[in-house]
Amino acid sequence: MANRNVPFLLALALAAAAPAHALNNCSSFSDLRGQALVTVNVVNQFRYSPACVRISRNATVRFVAQFGSHPMYGGIVSGGSATIDPDSPIGPFTGGLEASVTFMAEGEFPYFCDFHYNMGMLGSVLVDDSIFRDAFE
Numbered sequence: 001m002a003n004r005n006v007p008f009l010l011a012l013a014l015a016a017a018a019p020a021h022a023l024n025n026c027s028s029f030s031d032l033r034g035q036a037l038v039t040v041n042v043v044n045q046f047r048y049s050p051a052c053v054r055i056s057r058n059a060t061v062r063f064v065a066q067f068g069s070h071p072m073y074g075g076i077v078s079g080g081s082a083t084i085d086p087d088s089p090i091g092p093f094t095g096g097l098e099a100s101v102t103f104m105a106e107g108e109f110p111y112f113c114d115f116h117y118n119m120g121m122l123g124s125v126l127v128d129d130s131i132f133r134d135a136f137e
Contacts, residue, residue: 024077024110024122026052033128035059040123042070046116051123060102061125063111067093070121071114077122082112090125103127 030050032038036058042065043049055061063072074088084092090111093099103109106127113121 023108024052024112024124025120026110026124026126028052029054029124029126032059037062039064042066042121046113046119046121048121048123052126053123054126054128055103057106057127057129058102058104059127060100062098062100063090063093064098065093065113066097067099068095070116072099072111073114074109074111076110077112077117080118082114082117085110101125 029052031054032050033054033056035055037060038053038055039062040048040050040053048063048065053061065072071094072091073082073084074090074092075082075084077083088109088111089101089103090109091099103125106129108124108126110124111122115121
């Protein structure tokens with residue numbers, strides 16, 4: 001007898017295999033765990049590089065941008081709208097050329113440029129202390 005749940009189970013398995021983190025279009029992250037200082041720059045006027053970074057707890061991310069032209073806020077962009085997270089350790093950075101944040105707790109911290117998020121100027125910092133976990137899974 002055929003199992004009618006096969007398409008559902010296949011869809012469920014594929015969904016489980018999808019990346020768990022996809023905030024601000026970050027389906028993959030530059031793995032920079034173990035580095036004490038990570039720098040995120042603005043490139044091509046309207047992109048961060050690397051935009052999506054995975055770091056260890058207690059690492060510092062230095063954001064380099066002209067914040068007067070590219071004000072940065074912590075928060076999520078979804079459906080063409082940006083929502084500022086008032087509890088985010090990122091920003092607001094609205095002036096100057098450089099800002100640094102040391103991430104003391106694990107979690108995901110998305111960010112965006114308030115003027116250009118609709119042009120793809122967004123990213124996320126994933127703080128993950130599991131530097132050796134990936135090798136054993």
